Amino acid sequence: MHLDDTPDQAAYRAAARAWLTANAKLRSDGDDLAGFRALPDAEKMPLARAWQAKKAAAGYAAIMMAPALGGAGGTPVQHIIYRQEEARYRVPFGVYEIGLGMCLPTLASLAPTLAQRYVPPGIRGEEVWCQLFSEPSAGSDLAALQTRARREGDHWIVNGQKIWTTGAHFSDYGILLARTDADAPKHAGLTMFVVDMKAPGISVRPIRQMSGESDFNEVFFENVTIADSHRVTAPGAGWQGALTTLMFERMNVGADIGLIDWRAAARYSLEHKSDDAVTRAKIADWYIESQGVNLFAYRTLTALSGGETPGPEQSIGKLVTARQSQDVAQFLLDALAEDGALGGEHHGEMWAAVERAWCWGAGMRIAGGGDEILRNVIAERVLQLPGEPRTDKGPRLKTREQI
């Protein structure tokens, strides 16, 4: 029952901290990372590429990946120690997380030949990846997706539409989940592919978000050809592939969503001496939540050291932190009275981040599993409560076009 590093862990942490100190600036209370994501692509992509290449050269870009694929061959504990340290610094954010965190580990796990080709340059930041899962009628209910891939000889022809695809507009490749058997039960008719985002027939249309920025896209497939060699799973085994991706997503333990948290409120209170009982109580409660997620990550780390894998209990992270960023932002804007109606630039250095949290907090409570879905996951997968009655588990319902 302690949080002291072993000598090996302490040495790893010290080296990571020294490297980060030499290569990045510390975050102060109230700093966020989302500001980087808000930069124009022309400005942010070179910075992100340079940072990724640096990390790769130092062995921090893909800590758990096998050395044969360009990774550092490290342990989950090292991966998380590095993440804990990096969270204290202001670093590029929002370009490589999906590729490094989900797409490339999925390839390494399921498709060795594809992994040999794609993982090493992905780690070095030379190629950017996106994840083509969600569709207009298949978000929380992902297995309802309708993008079709039809086999023709040694190729597949893809038609359909994806949506909410983060970074599709600057990505080189994506992992695509498509329906290859319309007659099979809905979870059994899917297959996963690697798709070249520059292939003919793909058009990417950025979606302008509530924040005014465009990180998400609609991606349209019109007779896009994918070689069978770029199939990641066996035909019909795409759902198992997606679960593999999800498992890697859960290694993103203690999920830093890049937005402000209770520290911004504490800083404001200190600077403005707005030290009243309501403020103190709110800061205390937010700290308990936020540090609670941090401590949950330490408990996960302990379990990983014992050979366990992260599971559905990791839903706790974003469920808590996304809501908190929204709450803190609203609280701080309210503290400005009438000025709380004005844009961040009127209030000084910290307030762009507050405005981003006000906007993005709402988005992060939806992205990657909405609050309600996460509660369902906790209830059904952690607490083992009975599932909802399902009408979609038998043979697939016909789409409107088919009827």
Next chain:
Amino acid sequence: MNLAFSSEHQAFAESVMRALERACPLADVRAALSQPDWRFHKPVWDKLRDLGVLAAALPEAYGGADDAIALAAAAETVGATLAPAPLASALYLFGLTLLSEGDAESKSKWLPTLARGATIGACYFGSGLRVTNGRVTGSAQPVFDGLAAQALIVRANDGDATSLFLVSLDEGGSIDKRPLRTLDASKPAAEIVFADCPAIRLGSDDGVQRAKDRAATLLAFEQIGGAGAALAIARTYVSDRAVFGRAIGSYQSIKHALADVWVKLETARGHAYYALWAMNSNGDDFPLAAAAAHVSASDAFEMAARVCVHVHGGIGFTWEAAPQLYYRRARALSAFLGSTQAWRDDLGRRLIDGERPRR
């Protein structure tokens, strides 16, 4: 780093859990609610002594095992089973405060008997007592476990300042004890009126916050034990109980309520573990960690108990069902160390002033 109980401590906790379940079924806890002069559950206390729980956190020199983690592991099972034992009064508060603030003679006199389960001690940090010429006079209430206690550590005014004193209840002067009705009668309280009782000065009342921080840390384990048990009971019930042709646990309104309890519980568990580490390692961040542990564990247990009552529907409001016992105990444990709002306020002030956890 290892933020979990070791397999040895887990095995110890499991043996304590089995023993407590045998020694004290929930029917015994319910029966205690109807006994106006209830003190504590003697078979439970004897069992805790036999298993080494009472001695666990005390130094070997006094017959202990110097293992506060074992006491914390056992505390979680006491919380889960609701075993009505004055662990918090006798050990988290009286024992550890005497160990920290007491003189050698007092420690030699009381700690070995505490470890053997032969003495029950309690603490009173409220107002109303004064000490003149080494004798304490005044009225103290509520004194938790005061009816059972043979020795007390109290806060009293001794002229210019407020200090901590050790009062043995069998060494002269006049002592009058009267039971006070409590919301959880299995956790009793008393009014004690002292007249000229000999009192030994232990130290300044700086010791009070240290005492409360240690007690908050260990009590948090009882609270997460209670919250975990209440959640488990609720989970079982909603998985079995059907309305409109479905188990009620399949409705999202019920699912989400239980998921929120789980989040609160696991949050509190992390803070309890952290505070235990901060206490054992004498960390500068111990006061911050203890406050977070106490507030989060109090919130978790009260919320878990409230949801447990609620999802049982009408059954949850009956005397005979289990939820009311958890509801009552959650209140008793939250109140044991004062207002949780005061702790929350203190935590917020520390954070605004820049205190941060080491990890």
